Amino acid sequence: MLRISQLRKVFANGSGVEMTALDNISLEVKAGDFITIIGSNGAGKSTLLNVIAGVYDVDEGEIWIDGVNVTNQPEYRRAHFIGRVFQDPMIGTAASMTIEENLAMAMKRASRLGLTPGVTPRDRSRFRELLAVLGLGLEDRLQEPVGLLSGGQRQALTLLMATISNPKLLLLDEHTAALDPKTGEMIGELTNKIVKSRELTVLMVTHDLRQALEFGNRTIMMDQGQIILDLQDPERASMTVDDLLDQFEAVRGKRLLDDRVLLVR
Amino acid sequence: MLLSALIGTLEQGLVYGIMALGVYITYRILHFADLTVDGSFPLGAAVAARFIAAGGSPLMGTVLAMAAGMLAGLTTGFLNTKLKISGLLSGILTMTALYSVNLRIMGRANIPLLRKPTLVSWFGERGMAPWVLFLITLVLIKILLDLFLKTEIGFAIRATGDNEQMIRSCGVNTDGMKLVGLGLANCLVALSGALVAQYQGFADVGMGVGTVVAGLASVIAGQALVRFHGLGWATTGVIVGSLIYRVAIFAALRLGLAPTDLKLITAVLVVLALSGPVWSSSLAKFGGGKRRATNIPAA
Numbered sequence: 179m180l181r182i183s184q185l186r187k188v189f190a191n192g193s194g195v196e197m198t199a200l201d202n203i204s205l206e207v208k209a210g211d212f213i214t215i216i217g218s219n220g221a222g223k224s225t226l227l228n229v230i231a232g233v234y235d236v237d238e239g240e241i242w243i244d245g246v247n248v249t250n251q252p253e254y255r256r257a258h259f260i261g262r263v264f265q266d267p268m269i270g271t272a273a274s275m276t277i278e279e280n281l282a283m284a285m286k287r288a289s290r291l292g293l294t295p296g297v298t299p300r301d302r303s304r305f306r307e308l309l310a311v312l313g314l315g316l317e318d319r320l321q322e323p324v325g326l327l328s329g330g331q332r333q334a335l336t337l338l339m340a341t342i343s344n345p346k347l348l349l350l351d352e353h354t355a356a357l358d359p360k361t362g363e364m365i366g367e368l369t370n371k372i373v374k375s376r377e378l379t380v381l382m383v384t385h386d387l388r389q390a391l392e393f394g395n396r397t398i399m400m401d402q403g404q405i406i407l408d409l410q411d412p413e414r415a416s417m418t419v420d421d422l423l424d425q426f427e428a429v430r431g432k433r434l435l436d437d438r439v440l441l442v443r
Numbered sequence: 444m445l446l447s448a449l450i451g452t453l454e455q456g457l458v459y460g461i462m463a464l465g466v467y468i469t470y471r472i473l474h475f476a477d478l479t480v481d482g483s484f485p486l487g488a489a490v491a492a493r494f495i496a497a498g499g500s501p502l503m504g505t506v507l508a509m510a511a512g513m514l515a516g517l518t519t520g521f522l523n524t525k526l527k528i529s530g531l532l533s534g535i536l537t538m539t540a541l542y543s544v545n546l547r548i549m550g551r552a553n554i555p556l557l558r559k560p561t562l563v564s565w566f567g568e569r570g571m572a573p574w575v576l577f578l579i580t581l582v583l584i585k586i587l588l589d590l591f592l593k594t595e596i597g598f599a600i601r602a603t604g605d606n607e608q609m610i611r612s613c614g615v616n617t618d619g620m621k622l623v624g625l626g627l628a629n630c631l632v633a634l635s636g637a638l639v640a641q642y643q644g645f646a647d648v649g650m651g652v653g654t655v656v657a658g659l660a661s662v663i664a665g666q667a668l669v670r671f672h673g674l675g676w677a678t679t680g681v682i683v684g685s686l687i688y689r690v691a692i693f694a695a696l697r698l699g700l701a702p703t704d705l706k707l708i709t710a711v712l713v714v715l716a717l718s719g720p721v722w723s724s725s726l727a728k729f730g731g732g733k734r735r736a737t738n739i740p741a742a
């Protein structure tokens with residue numbers, strides 16, 4: 179479904195110092211795979227999702243989705259079949275526009291825009307049904323600007339927007355990390371529910387090692403721009419967080435510190 | 444005497460209101476400070492005046508002016524989106540280039556339209572004052588603009604101004620949306636310029652100076668006065684703002700201010716309006732009050 183071969187992405191900072199964010203990354207993702215991605219800060223997780231989505235050009239390597247080489251496609255074109263949710267709940271929605279307007283834009287991600295009304299009564303009833311599933315009461319607030327919603331509500335809406343048109347690929351970048359634990363939990367459950375019911379293919383970056391093992395069917399660990407571990411079910415199913423940390427230490431000879439810290443919450 | 448002066452003031456408010464709607468599109472919807480306006484306004488006047496002075500139909504001249512304005516907006520959009528020049532500088536570059544272009548089009552610095560058939564004289568021959576023409580045009584444009592902003596493309600343009608990252612990840616080519624917005628905005632600005640030339644009976648190469656600031660003043664005044672939410676109200680606010688702005692200028696002149704000081708006064712008013720949040724927060728701090736933090740967008 180998604181095939182990445184020998185990706186390299188180098189960032190140059192202002193003073194010309196080069197930083198290899200992705201170092202010869204290859205990855206084969208099957209349709210229906212739900213892959214969780216872990217790794218310390220700066221490992222290149224966000225960069226990986228960004229190059230798949232087309233935010234950045236790659237320096238080397240190729241990206242294929244469903245047999246199509248998308249390596250040089252602009253971001254907006256890839257967005258026709260890629261849904262995304264970011265860490266910051268503010269990024270995924272347009273604050274000055276209403277809930278229904280945001281949903282309508284997301285729903286039309288794959289179609290050509292025209293001069294027909296942006297939201298029709300039919301869209302509205304569909305949005306109401308979909309929003310009701312979230313259980314947040316948003317179905318009665320279709321015409322309120324999104325800026326009035328809480329971070330958790332906005333993130334739930336973004337998740338709905340990212341999946342509304344059944345994308346080939348769903349990219350989640352620590353999408354529960356900026357929320358309070360309870361809301362984060364709620365968004366996590368929602369993610370599982372939506373992904374299962376639509377059989378989506380997902381890459382999900384998370385800081386939470388427990389979540390990384392609980393969610394999905396495969397876990398990859400990144401460090402310094404490389405994939406250093408690739409764990410698949412069934413062996414993954416029996417792993418604990420401590421096993422993960424030990425594995426990391428075995429490969430890298432150092433502790434995965436910042437994730438330890440986050441685990442204690 | 445006073446009545447006819449007031450009618451003249453309202454006529455100006457209406458005809459410049461078309462320009463203000465253009466400024467509204469770029470400034471409020473796209474969040475793009477577009478200085479093309481100071482060049483596309485006289486461009487509209489120049490194209491219409493040249494065409495009409497050469498014996499062409501005023502309607503055709505006005506339509507050509509709109510097309511020229513759209514091209515000017517697209518030029519700024521091209522500089523910004525394709526050549527990656529900052530929005531502000533792109534507008535300045537187009538505006539500067541347009542000064543020469545406008546002179547080329549006119550062939551001289553001023554084209555009089557006395558005794559030429561214009562849209563204004565066409566209405567006059569049928570017993571209708573210029574404000575009828577301006578009101579019809581303005582209301583028509585307002586309604587069309589409101590409808591447009593509710594279409595799929597309208598959504599995409601609004602979202603481009605609100606959250607570019609979001610709408611790009613919804614599959615929209617944001618560069619294209621900026622081009623559409625800038626083209627449309629300057630099309631309206633040039634239409635306004637074309638009508639003003641026919642109204643005042645001449646086109647002058649210097650008539651664009653300060654247009655964008657006047658437009659901003661109208662947009663900001665309207666936003667302050669019409670506080671209902673929703674797009675229909677926002678464009679209504681722009682029109683109200685344009686009328687208020689012209690009335691304020693009329694009043695300032697009545698109070699004995701020199702016409703040449705008007706641009707200074709307008710600029711000061713816009714500065715005060717734009718810095719309003721700074722003032723009110725420092726005033727609030729001064730008074731020990733809490734600063735209100737709202738995340739509710741106005742548009």
Ligand SMILES: Nc1ncnc2c1ncn2[C@@H]1O[C@H](COP(=O)(O)OP(=O)(O)O)[C@@H](O)[C@H]1O
Nearest residue numbers: 189190197199218219220221222223224225226
């Ligand atoms: N736009 C950018 N410009 C320059 N350097 C960047 C950019 N994005 C990421 N990097 C660098 O690339 C490395 C990987 O970053 P990132 O992918 O964000 O890591 P992660 O998401 O795993 O924490 C970091 O060293 C980061 O500083």
Ligand SMILES: [Mg+2]
Nearest residue numbers: 223224225351
């Ligand atoms: Mg990251």
